[in-house]
Amino acid sequence: MIELRVNGETHQLDIDPQMPLLWALREHVGLTGTKYGCGIGQCGACTVHLGGAAVRSCSVPVSAAADQDITTIEGLADGPRGAVGSAVQQAWQDLDVVQCGFCQSGQIMQATALLATDPAPDDAAIDTNMTGNICRCATYARIRRAIHKAAQALG
Amino acid sequence: MSNPKIVNLSRRRFLKSSTGAAAGLTLGVWLPARGQMAGPERVAGPGMAGGGAAAAGDFAPNAFVRIATDDNVTVVCKHLEMGQGTFTGLPTLVAEELDARWAQIQPEGAPVDAERYNNLFWGSVQGTGGSTAIANAFEQMRKAGAAARAMLVGAAAARWQVPAAEITVVDGVVSHPKSGNSATFGELAVAAAEQPVPDEPKLKAPSEFKLIGKAFLPRKDSKAKCTGVAQFTQDVRLPNMLTACVAHPPRFGAKVRGFDASAAEAVPGVVEAVAIPSGVAVLAYDFWSAQQGRNALTVDWDESDAFKQGSKEILADYRRRAKEPGKTVTRVGDAEAALAAAATVVEAEYSVPFLAHAAMETMDCVITPDADGGVRVVNGEQFQTIDQQAVAEVLGLEPEQVRIEMLYAGGSFGRRANPQSDYLVEAAHIFKAAGGKTSVKLIWTREDDTRAGFYRPLYLHKVRAGLDADGKPVAWQHRIVGQSIITGTAFEPALVVDGIDQTSVEGAKELPYAIPNRHLDLHSPELPVPVQWWRAVGSTHTAFAVECMMDELAAAAGTDPVDFRVALMGEHPRERDVLKLAAQQGGWYDPPLAEGRGRGIAVHKSFGSHVGMVAEVTLDDDNGFSVDRVVIAVDCGTVVNPDVVVAQMEGGMGFGLSAALMSEITLVDGAVQQSNFHDYLVLRMDKMPEVEVHIVPSNEAPTGVGEPATPVIAPAVANALAAATGKRYHQLPLERAA
Numbered sequence: 001m002i003e004l005r006v007n008g009e010t011h012q013l014d015i016d017p018q019m020p021l022l023w024a025l026r027e028h029v030g031l032t033g034t035k036y037g038c039g040i041g042q043c044g045a046c047t048v049h050l051g052g053a054a055v056r057s058c059s060v061p062v063s064a065a066a067d068q069d070i071t072t073i074e075g076l077a078d079g080p081r082g083a084v085g086s087a088v089q090q091a092w093q094d095l096d097v098v099q100c101g102f103c104q105s106g107q108i109m110q111a112t113a114l115l116a117t118d119p120a121p122d123d124a125a126i127d128t129n130m131t132g133n134i135c136r137c138a139t140y141a142r143i144r145r146a147i148h149k150a151a152q153a154l155g
Numbered sequence: 156m157s158n159p160k161i162v163n164l165s166r167r168r169f170l171k172s173s174t175g176a177a178a179g180l181t182l183g184v185w186l187p188a189r190g191q192m193a194g195p196e197r198v199a200g201p202g203m204a205g206g207g208a209a210a211a212g213d214f215a216p217n218a219f220v221r222i223a224t225d226d227n228v229t230v231v232c233k234h235l236e237m238g239q240g241t242f243t244g245l246p247t248l249v250a251e252e253l254d255a256r257w258a259q260i261q262p263e264g265a266p267v268d269a270e271r272y273n274n275l276f277w278g279s280v281q282g283t284g285g286s287t288a289i290a291n292a293f294e295q296m297r298k299a300g301a302a303a304r305a306m307l308v309g310a311a312a313a314r315w316q317v318p319a320a321e322i323t324v325v326d327g328v329v330s331h332p333k334s335g336n337s338a339t340f341g342e343l344a345v346a347a348a349e350q351p352v353p354d355e356p357k358l359k360a361p362s363e364f365k366l367i368g369k370a371f372l373p374r375k376d377s378k379a380k381c382t383g384v385a386q387f388t389q390d391v392r393l394p395n396m397l398t399a400c401v402a403h404p405p406r407f408g409a410k411v412r413g414f415d416a417s418a419a420e421a422v423p424g425v426v427e428a429v430a431i432p433s434g435v436a437v438l439a440y441d442f443w444s445a446q447q448g449r450n451a452l453t454v455d456w457d458e459s460d461a462f463k464q465g466s467k468e469i470l471a472d473y474r475r476r477a478k479e480p481g482k483t484v485t486r487v488g489d490a491e492a493a494l495a496a497a498a499t500v501v502e503a504e505y506s507v508p509f510l511a512h513a514a515m516e517t518m519d520c521v522i523t524p525d526a527d528g529g530v531r532v533v534n535g536e537q538f539q540t541i542d543q544q545a546v547a548e549v550l551g552l553e554p555e556q557v558r559i560e561m562l563y564a565g566g567s568f569g570r571r572a573n574p575q576s577d578y579l580v581e582a583a584h585i586f587k588a589a590g591g592k593t594s595v596k597l598i599w600t601r602e603d604d605t606r607a608g609f610y611r612p613l614y615l616h617k618v619r620a621g622l623d624a625d626g627k628p629v630a631w632q633h634r635i636v637g638q639s640i641i642t643g644t645a646f647e648p649a650l651v652v653d654g655i656d657q658t659s660v661e662g663a664k665e666l667p668y669a670i671p672n673r674h675l676d677l678h679s680p681e682l683p684v685p686v687q688w689w690r691a692v693g694s695t696h697t698a699f700a701v702e703c704m705m706d707e708l709a710a711a712a713g714t715d716p717v718d719f720r721v722a723l724m725g726e727h728p729r730e731r732d733v734l735k736l737a738a739q740q741g742g743w744y745d746p747p748l749a750e751g752r753g754r755g756i757a758v759h760k761s762f763g764s765h766v767g768m769v770a771e772v773t774l775d776d777d778n779g780f781s782v783d784r785v786v787i788a789v790d791c792g793t794v795v796n797p798d799v800v801v802a803q804m805e806g807g808m809g810f811g812l813s814a815a816l817m818s819e820i821t822l823v824d825g826a827v828q829q830s831n832f833h834d835y836l837v838l839r840m841d842k843m844p845e846v847e848v849h850i851v852p853s854n855e856a857p858t859g860v861g862e863p864a865t866p867v868i869a870p871a872v873a874n875a876l877a878a879a880t881g882k883r884y885h886q887l888p889l890e891r892a893a
Contacts (some may be wrong), residue, residue: 016423016443023443032390033383035565037515038601042832045515073383089381096373096798099806100238101380102387102515102565113218130840134832136515136566137238138809140843142802 002066004029007075013139017063021055022046025032025072033073033105037134044133047106048072052080054113056132073105076112084154091150099137107133111147120151203437214344216306216352218271219299220249226341228255230296233265233272233281234288235537236376237514237564237571238806239861240799241288243374245296247795248289251366252300252359255329262375264561267539281539284572284688286762286859289795293857294358301356303347310346311338333448361793361854369796371591377561387565388519388534391599395425396521396594397438399585400445402436402452403607406461406825407683411435411454418451428452429588433577433607436585442598462683463825466613468504471683473615473636477504481634481676482653484660488672493630497621501711505618505700507887508819510611510689511835516565517604520582522546523594529556530586532579535564536570541645547575548593549583568690568810573609574644577685605835606827608685610820612638616663616700620670626712628723631670633663636678637696640686656686662697662761667727668705668720684822690810694761694866699887702757702870707883716756716874717743726761731786733767733851734758740849741769741786753879758868763858765790765851768808770844770871774879779890782812782844782872787864789848792855800860804848807864813838814867817890 004011006029013028020039025031026046031088034057037045041059048057049071057065069080076085088111091097098104114121114129121129126147135143214222217583221229230249242262250260263270269281275291304324312319315336323330330337366372379385404410404752414435416428424444428437435454439445465473494500496811521533532546536559547554564571573579582597589595599607614637621630639656641647649656657664659677689695709719717738724731738744738756747753751774758767767788774780787804794800817836821828829835873884 019443023441026390027392027441027443030392031383032386032392035387036389036573036598037517038832040601040831040833042603043515077382079171092381093373093377094610096371096377096802098238098374098377098380099240099802100515100564100566101376101385104380105383108381127841132839134515134837134839135809136513136568136813136837138812138838138841138843139802140809140838141805142848143840 002062004062004070005064005068006031006070007081007084008074012132013062015062019062020058021048021060021062021065021070022057025057031072031074035102035105037103038087042134043103044110045103045106047109047133049079049081049109052116054110057153073109076109081112081116083085084115087150087153088112088115088146091146091153095142095149097139097142097146099139103133103135107135107143111143111150115147115151115154119154171575193752204494213698214303214348214598215493216303216347217299219296220253220303222303222340222344222347222665224341224344226259226339228253228260228340229263229650230260231265232262233274233292234563235283235535235564235567235571236262236264237283237535237537237567239288239803240374240796241283241829242376243372244289244795244799245292246375247366247372248293248296249300251364252297253416254429255326255328257366257372259340260375263335263577267543267557267559269540272539280448280541282541282572283537284569286861286863288859289857290816290859292762293793297358298356301358302353305353305356306347306350307340307343309350310343311336314338314343314346315767321687323488352848363847368797368874371798372796376476376798385515385563388521388562389516389565391533391562391596393521393523393594396523397440397589398442398445399436399438399595400442400449400580400600400604401431401433401581401585401597402435402437402449402454403603403647404456406458406463407608407685409456409458409461412457413455415453418453419448422448422451427589429585431581431584431588433581433584436588438585438589438595446600450684461825465823465825466508466821469613469822470615473678473680474677476636476680477617477634477821479616481636481678482655484655484675484677485664490630490632490672490674493672494621494632497629498624499622499711501622501704501707502617502618502619503704503707503885505703505885507614507618507696507699508821509613509684509830510814510818511605511820512568512570513570513604513835513837514564514566514570517599518570518578519596519598520579521594521596522582522586524592525558529558531558531560533560533562535567535571536561536577537567538573538576541574542576542579545580546583549580550587551709569688569692570609573687574646577609601832602830603780605820609687610684611689611695612640612684612686612694616696618700618704620704620708622712626714628670628708629667630672631666631674633675634678634698635659635663635675635697636680638682638684638686640688642679658693660697661693662759663701667730667758667760669726670723690807691761691862691865693760695811695814698757698759698761698866699869701871702759703885704884706755706870706874706877708804720758729765729790730758730760733765736788736849736851737769737786738853740788740847743769751879753875755871755874757867757874759863759867761863761866764789764863766804766863768867768871770868770875771873772872772879780876780879782842784845784847785868785871786847787849788851789860790851790853790865791858791860791863792853793854793857794850795857797850800850801848803860804864805846807860807862808846808868809838809843810874811865811868812842815872815887815889816842817888819888819891
């Protein structure tokens with residue numbers, strides 16, 4: 001049995017300890033907002049917060065995530081980074097960042113983690129921090145603007 | 156449409172058909188779609204999948220609009236939302252004519268039913284592609300909204316005993332100012348359903364538009380996609396569903412000779428391994444187990460008929476073929492003689508590699524049995540009519556027994572409109588091999604998605620062009636070599652004309668430049684590498700060759716590249732005007748850039764839309780470069796959602812920039828060398844330039860915006876690099892060339 005604390009709730013899971021956190025969340029906890037894009041930590045679609053930091057859940061064995069607070073896109077607004085996360089989600093909607101939307105859970109989780117540690121990032125900091133998150137619709141220009149907008153809203 | 160020539164060059168002529176004949180509103184009282192609702196409840200979340208039935212008391216005047224007594228207006232969208240904004244654009248058209256409140260409108264995907272939901276540019280085929288969604292449905296969806304409005308007004312007039320002409324509709328409220336009566340749509344819904352359906356509802360004049368082309372209307376899918384609740388195929392979970400992973404052949408054309416599944420079936424969670432035509436599928440209770448099981452499979456591949464050439468050999472073969480004449484596509488004047496007499500001849504060879512679509516959501520599909528023996532197919536469905544037939548054939552069903560639910564697609568870029576329905580057929584084979592009683596979800600890994608096809612073909616272009624003594628172009632001889640994406644598919648009768656695949660030559664067949672002597676010919680070698688349209692199709696390679704050569708010619712003539720083009724564009728004012736607008740806005744006439752920097756320009760028309768682009772590059776110390784700024788001018792006729800147009804220009808350019816800079820699929824001994832995003836390189840945030848978009852105001856018919864920005868960026872960047880370095884760039888991706 002592995003115990004996972006996800007979005008403030010505890011789940012007892014009888015699964016392979018080597019199963020990536022991504023698949024435990026998606027198929028055993030039932031939270032599908034976190035996406036599979038590459039499985040090797042190259043695209044960022046699976047980004048969640050583990051102990052407050054952005055991680056690629058496809059590359060974290062579920063056993064390594066036990067006993068830590070995990071936040072997914074579903075719990076972002078009500079979680080420990082709720083104020084920042086809500087501002088990011090709002091800025092994303094104000095600027096209509098999304099296109100296909102498949103990568104955006106990961107983008108929003110990554111951007112929230114960035115703003116939580118750097119409340120006013122410049123473009124270079126945004127580029128450095130967001131480059132691990134691929135968007136094939138290439139919404140990058142709007143992601144940059146939305147991060148600035150969220151930063152301003154958070155003052 | 157305004158220019159029938161475009162029809163010939165785009166994907167609009169799918170299957171020979173009565174294009175445009177069915178342009179009217181499909182009227183009739185809403186019924187659950189025939190063959191669609193016979194089975195269990197639909198599986199997907201609210202507002203995301205098709206086939207919803209009207210509840211008692213709902214007003215559903217036609218196949219596209221449903222008004223509930225709670226005042227919610229559902230707009231049934233016949234086109235897939237894969238990011239391009241259809242679930243915002245199509246409802247905008249209805250909301251405009253209905254005078255609804257934007258907030259009360261909810262989109263819903265249409266069920267499979269080509270009688271009602273066909274693409275009006277594709278005859279009897281239901282599907283999405285070719286940047287046609289807004290263009291084909293522009294009047295149809297407005298009529299749907301106008302008919303519903305007229306019926307609401309009729310119901311109000313009867314209820315209040317006042318003339319219909321005195322009734323107004325504003326923001327979802329029906330009012331009679333003289334009497335002070337007013338009612339919401341919901342309050343009138345039941346009575347409106349009893350009103351006669353108007354045959355030809357009156358549409359607004361463009362001057363009366365309140366939403367079309369005007370407002371920023373928030374995307375309807377934005378919130379769901381920002382909060383993780385938007386449902387994609389990957390997210391579908393059904394009772395007792397099995398997940399499948401497939402071992403695909405290591406080379407195209409290889410077959411399974413045999414396999415040992417003992418290790419795979421020993422993996423906890425794995426149920427069984429089954430042979431299917433495209434490989435061996437492992438079925439398990441979850442994805443992780445299925446993937447572990449697949450990795451544990453031992454497959455004996457028969458590669459005796461497998462394709463074993465590499466990209467280098469293919470390119471060398473194409474170069475040999477390019478020495479011989481191909482099938483003539485266009486012959487105007489006498490290019491050969493004009494070249495012989497030309498004062499200057501410029502000659503260049505351009506090549507582009509195979510490309511994967513690499514949508515963020517890998518190919519996936521759910522098939523679930525219905526109680527009546529039919530099945531339900533759930534996926535980011537782009538090609539309903541084709542896919543329905545293909546799945547029915549595998550399962551031995553009638554097409555109408557295959558119900559399809561259309562979920563959001565996590566990108567497609569053409570991939571989910573596969574003429575062979577490849578991944579749906581694969582899912583059907585797995586479903587069948589597993590007994591046909593259990594729900595099956597096929598998920599391709601990123602490695603499958605990268606290695607199993609289908610690709611934008613590798614292409615070679617050779618262009619020889621001549622200038623007279625005044626530096627004016629007098630001859631253009633152009634030879635194209637590359638696989639047909641159409642031959643052998645159901646689209647061959649429509650799109651291969653006199654042996655010429657029109658998609659291979661679109662963008663090169665018609666030039667916006669007046670050149671008196673032109674000859675274009677084509678070789679279409681057949682290879683077993685699976686190929687398919689890729690966002691912007693033929694233009695992805697023709698625009699590169701044509702616009703780079705125009706730049707080389709301008710340089711040879713000693714003329715400014717904009718002036719050189721404009722002088723030849725008298726008969727193509729819309730291309731000319733976007734070129735000039737891009738130049739003006741893109742700083743073309745500013746002081747020259749510092750050394751080590753360069754500005755390049757390109758213009759191209761595709762899918763009826765005209766796009767001009769200026770790119771600025773800066774060279775770095777390591778033989779590399781960056782693209783710093785891109786300015787885009789677009790003329791796509793009437794604009795429905797200006798911000799969606801801007802977004803498609805930004806994103807379409809960014810998608811093309813991946814191909815321009817770094818993406819390539821290469822074969823060695825027939826094996827695909829790339830497998831995932833660490834070696835199939837795509838644009839990331841750090842290389843996204845600043846983008847600026849300028850829209851040309853227009854009252855012309857609306858044309859598409861999903862694709863037309865994509866092909867223009869590669870020549871703009873190549874020309875900018877040439878300006879910065881003095882060298883010419885003939886191969887994509889440019890980072891390899893640089």
